[in-house]
Amino acid sequence: MVKHLWNKYKAIIAYLFWGVVTTIVNLVVFQILSPGLHWGVILSTVLAWVAAVLVAYFTNKVWVFGSHYTTVMDTLVEMLRFFFYRGVTLIIDIVITYVGIKMLKFDSPLQQFIVKFIDNVIVVIANYIFSKWLIFRNNRGIER
Template identity: 55%
Template sequence: MTTIKVLWQKHKTTIAYLFFGGVTTIINLVTFDIMATYWQWNYQIATVIAWVITVLAAYLTNKVWVFGSHYTTIVAFIKELTSFFFFRGVTLIMELGIMYIGVSLLHGNLLLIKVIDNVIVIAANYLFSKWYIFKKVD
C-alpha cells in the first residue's frame, strides 16, 4: 500500500488532471456532438460554444482538485482567471485550426477529428496550466 501512496504523491497532479480532463473532454464532445450532429449547427460555432462550457468546468476542476490553487487576494484571483482564459483561448485557436483542416480541407469524420483535436488540446492545456497558470509560487 505504501507504493501506491508514494506513486499518488508523486503523480497526483497528473492523475487528477487526466481524470478531470477526461470529464471535461466528455462534456466537450457531448456538447459539440449535440450541437453539430443533432441540431445541425455549423461545426465551428459548435466548437466555440462547447469550448466556453468546457473551459468553465475546467477552470473549477483544475483550480480546486488538480492544482489546488489558493489565491489570497482578488487581484491574484483575477490574474489567475485571466491567465487561464488567455491560454485556453490560445488552444481554442489551435482547436479551430485543427477542425478546419480536418473537416473542411480533408473532409474527415466530424467526431473523429474532434477527438483527435481534443487529445492535442488537452496536452497543450496541461502544459500551460502547469507551467504558467497554476504554477507554485515559492
C-alpha cells in the same frame, strides 16, 4: 510504495481524470450543436470550448493544481491567464476542426467525432503544459 506513487503523480492523475470530464463536456456539446442541431462547425466548436473551459478552470484550480489564491485580484489574474491560454488552444482546436472536417471532408457524424477526439487529445496535452508552467505556478506547494 503505492502511497509514494500516488503523491508523486496525483496532480497528473487528477488532471487526466478532469481532462476526460472536460473532453466529454466538449464532445457532447459539439455533437449536440453541430451534427445534432446542424449549427456551424466553428460556432459549435467555440460554444463547446466555452463549456469545457468553465468546467476545466474550477476543477483545475481546486482538485488538480490546488490554487490557494484568496484575494479577488489574484483570482481574477489567475482566471484571465487561464482563459488566455485556453484561448490559444482554442485556436489550435479551430484549426484542427476546420482542416479535418471542412478541408479533408471528414464530415459524417462519426468522422466529425474522430476529428474532435484527436483534436481534444492534442488540446489536453497543450493545456496541461500551460496550466502547470504558466498559470497555476506561483500559488501552491505542489512539486514540479
